[in-house]
Each structure stands twice: as C-alpha cells, then as structure tokens.
Amino acid sequence: MNDLRKDPVSGRWVIIAKEQMLKKEDVVEYPKPLETDSKSCPFCAGHENMTPPEIWRWANPDGSWSVRVVPNKFPVLRVEGNLDRRGEGVFDHVTGIGAHEIIVETPNHDYLSLQEDGEQMFRILTAYKIRLEDLKNDTRLRYGLIFKNFGGEAGAHLPHPHTQLIAMPVIPKHVKEELVNCKMYYELKERCLICDILLEELERDIRIVGETEQYVAWSPYAARFPFETWIIPKNHSACFSLENDKSLRDLGILFNRILQALRRVLESPPYNYILHTRPFAFSPRHKQTTIDDDFHWHIEIIPRLMKIAGFEWGSGFYINPTSPEEAAHVLREALTG
Amino acid sequence: MNDLRKDPVSGRWVIIAKEQMLKKEDVVEYPKPLETDSKSCPFCAGHENMTPPEIWRWANPDGSWSVRVVPNKFPVLRVEGNLDRRGEGVFDHVTGIGAHEIIVETPNHDYLSLQEDGEQMFRILTAYKIRLEDLKNDTRLRYGLIFKNFGGEAGAHLPHPHTQLIAMPVIPKHVKEELVNCKMYYELKERCLICDILLEELERDIRIVGETEQYVAWSPYAARFPFETWIIPKNHSACFSLENDKSLRDLGILFNRILQALRRVLESPPYNYILHTRPFAFSPRHKQTTIDDDFHWHIEIIPRLMKIAGFEWGSGFYINPTSPEEAAHVLREALTG
Numbered sequence: 001m002n003d004l005r006k007d008p009v010s011g012r013w014v015i016i017a018k019e020q021m022l023k024k025e026d027v028v029e030y031p032k033p034l035e036t037d038s039k040s041c042p043f044c045a046g047h048e049n050m051t052p053p054e055i056w057r058w059a060n061p062d063g064s065w066s067v068r069v070v071p072n073k074f075p076v077l078r079v080e081g082n083l084d085r086r087g088e089g090v091f092d093h094v095t096g097i098g099a100h101e102i103i104v105e106t107p108n109h110d111y112l113s114l115q116e117d118g119e120q121m122f123r124i125l126t127a128y129k130i131r132l133e134d135l136k137n138d139t140r141l142r143y144g145l146i147f148k149n150f151g152g153e154a155g156a157h158l159p160h161p162h163t164q165l166i167a168m169p170v171i172p173k174h175v176k177e178e179l180v181n182c183k184m185y186y187e188l189k190e191r192c193l194i195c196d197i198l199l200e201e202l203e204r205d206i207r208i209v210g211e212t213e214q215y216v217a218w219s220p221y222a223a224r225f226p227f228e229t230w231i232i233p234k235n236h237s238a239c240f241s242l243e244n245d246k247s248l249r250d251l252g253i254l255f256n257r258i259l260q261a262l263r264r265v266l267e268s269p270p271y272n273y274i275l276h277t278r279p280f281a282f283s284p285r286h287k288q289t290t291i292d293d294d295f296h297w298h299i300e301i302i303p304r305l306m307k308i309a310g311f312e313w314g315s316g317f318y319i320n321p322t323s324p325e326e327a328a329h330v331l332r333e334a335l336t337g
Numbered sequence: 338m339n340d341l342r343k344d345p346v347s348g349r350w351v352i353i354a355k356e357q358m359l360k361k362e363d364v365v366e367y368p369k370p371l372e373t374d375s376k377s378c379p380f381c382a383g384h385e386n387m388t389p390p391e392i393w394r395w396a397n398p399d400g401s402w403s404v405r406v407v408p409n410k411f412p413v414l415r416v417e418g419n420l421d422r423r424g425e426g427v428f429d430h431v432t433g434i435g436a437h438e439i440i441v442e443t444p445n446h447d448y449l450s451l452q453e454d455g456e457q458m459f460r461i462l463t464a465y466k467i468r469l470e471d472l473k474n475d476t477r478l479r480y481g482l483i484f485k486n487f488g489g490e491a492g493a494h495l496p497h498p499h500t501q502l503i504a505m506p507v508i509p510k511h512v513k514e515e516l517v518n519c520k521m522y523y524e525l526k527e528r529c530l531i532c533d534i535l536l537e538e539l540e541r542d543i544r545i546v547g548e549t550e551q552y553v554a555w556s557p558y559a560a561r562f563p564f565e566t567w568i569i570p571k572n573h574s575a576c577f578s579l580e581n582d583k584s585l586r587d588l589g590i591l592f593n594r595i596l597q598a599l600r601r602v603l604e605s606p607p608y609n610y611i612l613h614t615r616p617f618a619f620s621p622r623h624k625q626t627t628i629d630d631d632f633h634w635h636i637e638i639i640p641r642l643m644k645i646a647g648f649e650w651g652s653g654f655y656i657n658p659t660s661p662e663e664a665a666h667v668l669r670e671a672l673t674g
C-alpha cells in the first residue's frame with residue numbers, strides 16, 4: 001500500500017507512491033547542459049563590462065576574481081522608490097521595492113570547473129553570506145531569498161554557473177509556514193523541530209545521504225520529488241549568515257559532494273536549490289518571537305525530473321514515486337563509491 | 338514599478354512584473370493537442386471493457402452513455418485496507434486509503450467535440466457532484482479533490498478528455514490554508530472573504546472575465562500565472578456538491594465559454610483546473626467550525642504557459658509577467674467577440 005506522509009516543517013502531505021512506476025510521460029526530457037558559446041556570455045572573465053556595476057567580488061591577489069556579485073539586468077524588484085504598504089479594498093499591496101542580484105559562481109563558463117576546486121563552494125557561500133548581511137541593513141526589506149536554477153528545465157536563462165538573490169519587503173509564504181510550524185512546535189515542546197528531526201534521522205540512519213563534522217544531508221521523510229535532498233547544520237542555528245568561515249568551508253565540502261552525487265546518479269539533471277534562513281531581524285513580527293531558538297536554517301535541493309500536474313498546483317499535495325529511503329540509498333552509494 | 342500583491346484567500350504573495358517581458362525561454366513549447374489514434378483508447382465508446390468495472394454513467398435512452406466514471410487503473414490511493422493514522426517519532430503517517438477515479442467526459446476521442454454540445458459540461462459537472470456525494474459516505478475520507486490535466490505539458494497521459502478525482506483521508510495543504518484564511522476573516526468581519534472579494538470585483542469591473550445569472554469568472558487580483566482564471570458562484574455556497582441542476586447548468590455555460598476563450602486566445606494551451614470545495618462534513622475538525630458560513634467553493638483554471646523555476650517551488654512566491662487586468666481584458670474580448 002502507498003504511504004501518506006506529512007512533512008512536519010512545511011505541513012504538506014505527500015503520497016510516497018511505491019506502487020506507482022515513474023511513467024515515461026512524467027519524466028522531463030532534459031538535454032545535457034550545453035557547452036554554449038562563452039564569447040557572448042556576460043558572466044565570463046573578461047566580460048565584466050557586460051554587466052551592471054559590480055556589487056562585490058572575491059578578489060584574488062593577482063587581480064582576478066573568483067566570485068562576483070552584480071545587479072540583475074532585468075530585476076523583478078528595484079531598490080529605488082518608497083515602500084508603500086496599503087490595502088486596495090479587501091486586497092493587500094506593496095510596492096515592488098527590493099533587490100535582485102546575481103552571484104556569478106566562477107569566472108569559467110563551464111559548470112564542471114566548479115567541482116574541481118574544493119575551495120570554490122566556500123567562496124560562493126561566503127558571497128551569499130556577505131550579501132545577506134549587507135541587505136539586512138535596508139530596513140524596508142524583510143527577507144533575502146537565495147536560489148539557484150541550473151539547466152533550462154529548471155528555469156535558468158544562462159548556462160554560466162550563477163545563483164540569484166531576491167531581497168523583498170515581505171516574507172515568502174513557504175518560509176512563513178516553516179517559521180509558524182517551527183514556532184508552534186517550540187511552544188509545545190521547548191525544543192527546535194528541526195533539531196528533533198535531526199536526532200531522529202541520525203538515529204534511524206535510513207534517509208541520511210552524507211555528513212561532515214558540522215553538516216548532514218538527508219532525503220526528507222515526506223520528500224515531494226524524487227531525490228529531493230536537504231542539507232542541515234548539526235548545531236542549532238537560525239541564521240545562515242551568522243555561520244563562520246570554518247562552518248561554511250565544511251558546508252562547502254558536503255554541498256559539493258551532494259551536487260556531484262546527483263550529477264553522477266541522474267546524469268546532470270536540471271535542479272534548483274534554495275536557502276531557507278530566518279527573516280531579516282528588524283521585521284516587527286519577528287522582534288517578538290524567539291526566532292533564534294525555534295528556527296533552523298537549511299538548504300533544499302530539488303532535481304527537476306518530473307513534470308508537475310494540476311493536482312500538485314491546486315492542492316499543495318504531492319505524489320512522489322521514489323521513496324526517500326531508496327533515494328538516500330542510491331545517493332549514499334554514489335557519494336562513497 | 339512592479340507590484341507586490343497578496344492573494345487574501347491563499348495568503349501567497351505575487352510579483353506582478355509589468356516591467357518584465359515574458360521571455361521566450363520561459364514559455365513552455367506546447368504542441369497542438371494531437372489527434373491520436375482512438376483505436377487503443379480505453380475511454381472511447383465501444384472500449385468499455387478496457388477499463389476496470391464502471392462506477393457510474395450518464396445513461397442515454399438509446400443505451401449509450403454521455404459521461405462515464407471508472408476507477409483509475411493505476412490508483413495512487415486504494416479503497417481497500419484499514420485507515421491507520423500514527424506517528425513515526427516526530428513524523429506523521431497515514432495509510433494510503435482513498436479513491437482514485439477517472440471521469441470520462443465524453444464518448445468521443447476528440448476534445449473539440451466537447452464544446453459543440455452545450456449540455457455536456459452540465460453532465461460532466463453532475464458526475465463530479467454525484468461522485469463527491471457518494472464518497473462523502475466513506476467516513477475514513479476527509480476530502481475529494483477534482484482536477485483536470487489537459488495536454489501532456491499539464492500532466493495528462495491520455496488525450497481523451499477526462500477529469501480525475503482523488504478522495505483522501507487528509508485535507509490537502511492549499512485547501513486547508515484557504516479554509517483557515519477564510520475562517521480568520523469571518524471571525525474578524527462576520528462576512529465571507531470570497532463574498533467580499535466578489536462584491537469588490539463586480540464593482541471595480543477590471544478583472545471580470547464573464548458572468549452568467551449565478552456565476553462569475555475573474556482573473557484573480559494576485560494571479561500566480563498568466564491567464565489564471567477563477568469561476569465563483571455569486572450566491573454564497575461552501576459546498577459544490579449541494580448545487581442543484583439549474584445552478585450546474587448555468588455553471589456549465591460559463592465554464593465552457595471560458596475554456597473556449599482560453600483556447601482561442603492561447604491556441605489550445607495545456608491547462609489544469611481544480612475544484613476547491615469544502616472538506617467532507619464528518620471530519621472532526623470541521624464539525625466544530627462554521628464552515629458553511631465561512632468557505633466559498635470555486636474553480637481555479639491555470640493555463641500552463643510558463644516554466645516554473647526554483648524560486649516558486651522554494652518560496653511559494655510567484656512572478657507573473659501578465660497583469661490580471663490585461664489578461665481579463667483579452668479574455669473578455671475573446672468571450673464576447
């Protein structure tokens with residue numbers, strides 16, 4: 001019989017459809033990432049003048065850069081203007097204030113270059129941290145969302161490895177739901193929900209994909225998608241951007257290994273990842289909460305293998321034909337093998 | 338400047354990105370629905386023995402049928418077995434009890450045949466109603482979800498027009514969120530949230546797509562997707578399956594006109610629609626609420642024109658490059674033209 005499982009963090013139900021075969025029609029056909037022309041790529045080294053003025057760079061002693069942050073040329077939110085929150089009758093409206101930045105992850109056009117340098121992921125994570133810490137100072141903003149689209153099927157427009165950061169004057173719905181669920185759990189138990197999941201996952205050891213000194217990766221109990229993988233700090237921490245260098249270096253090692261394992265097992269799939277960290281601290285709502293005790297930041301990695309039907313959109317209810325235990329087993333083998 | 342809008346029913350934020358052009362890479366390439374071979378189609382008239390035993394039919398005097406309901410051959414939930422709700426440590430688990438049915442919408446293979454007969458949509462809606470009323474009697478079940486996937490890009494496996502019904506022992510997340518938001522609003526105002534939106538939309542008349550005596554269709558204020566369209570009963574009603582024949586006939590007329598307008602404007606796009614009605618009445622949680630006063634059933638139609646990136650998945654936050662006012666204008670012209 002199939003399983004119905006509830007994700008305690010988000011509150012969504014998933015059918016783990018062990019009886020279901022992953023149907024060929026449901027699988028996204030994805031080409032291998034193309035070796036596109038780097039001549040016209042605005043993110044390649046030497047093309048710095050093709051982007052809007054640089055915000056930050058990881059500068060190397062020889063004058064070159066390893067990571068570069070630039071404004072998105074076509075931002076969905078802009079820094080200029082006044083923040084205006086108002087009702088329109090029964091509706092709520094906020095002006096489109098915010099920031100939309102691109103973190104260029106490497107001067108090299110080819111994504112494979114990323115995994116060769118063990119330190120590069122640390123530099124990328126440092127860029128995330130520095131930008132979040134800076135944007136936090138804009139008191140109009142409530143949340144900084146870091147996300148990556150890799151491959152056209154996952155929504156990427158340019159093949160050159162990059163991440164996006166959208167800082168916005170509202171807290172996105174899924175993050176808010178996680179905050180609320182974690183808070184409710186904390187009020188009931190006086191323990192962090194994700195810390196409790198962590199202890200349980202480590203003890204059961206059937207969904208763990210890999211770990212380092214400070215981080216662990218698992219297939220979540222109620223994974224929405226085949227091979228969905230989360231990375232979580234072992235020590236309780238609500239805020240990604242408060243992690244120190246040692247921690248980010250350790251995270252970089254595990255993150256890189258997980259992405260490589262996914263590439264190996266699924267043959268360079270399109271994927272998204274997203275960082276769920278706490279909202280910027282001055283948000284009035286969060287001043288009143290014990291947010292540092294009750295939230296636990298994490299990264300969600302979602303390979304984009306399946307088409308999504310109306311059922312999922314309309315219900316927030318997912319059908320996943322690959323059990324997380326099976327996915328974890330396969331990824332673990334790929335990690336160690 | 339772009340707009341940030343909050344949908345009061347679901348609570349999600351959307352960027353209405355008027356400044357953004359709908360980029361070519363973001364648009365799903367969809368072929369026109371194929372005139373596939375009907376010889377091997379299990380849903381065509383004359384092939385009744387290719388499906389599991391029939392559950393219900395709209396029988397015609399001449400012995401033929403107009404609509405037919407059959408069990409899904411590959412159900413994600415099954416009727417047989419015991420309902421077992423239990424914890425697994427910090428997690429929640431329910432056995433995969435439920436029903437998964439197919440409503441075959443016409444004996445004809447070609448979807449275009451549907452719009453020729455004005456009464457056919459009424460018969461299909463009647464099938465939805467009868468099945469929901471019947472499944473309600475299974476006290477293990479809490480919700481019946483009616484949804485349609487049209488076109489391969491929207492998740493359909495078979496081209497023959499059909500709808501799916503999944504009845505499940507839990508309430509799906511998005512429905513629960515709508516119930517909670519509507520209830521909160523009701524407690525504050527002692528009015529139905531969706532009734533209030535209805536009054537406002539009719540008064541402003543900038544997002545209305547069309548209406549009949551008893552129904553209205555609009556582009557929602559915070560539409561997630563280009564040309565997303567909702568159909569709502571004008572009179573307050575929490576439960577779709579309590580509508581009478583006159584009402585469903587009226588709904589059928591508007592529903593058909595909207596689907597035809599979408600086809601005309603968007604050249605037969607893949608789409609999903611989903612019915613959001615109240616949960617089955619015996620759910621313990623809902624016995625205690627004033628659910629009949631505070632919820633208002635509706636249908637959400639989502640043309641599948643855009644690829645969905647990690648941002649949307651991870652945040653529950655959407656970027657819609659087509660303003661609902663613009664979409665409503667275009668659809669209204671197509672309806673009346």
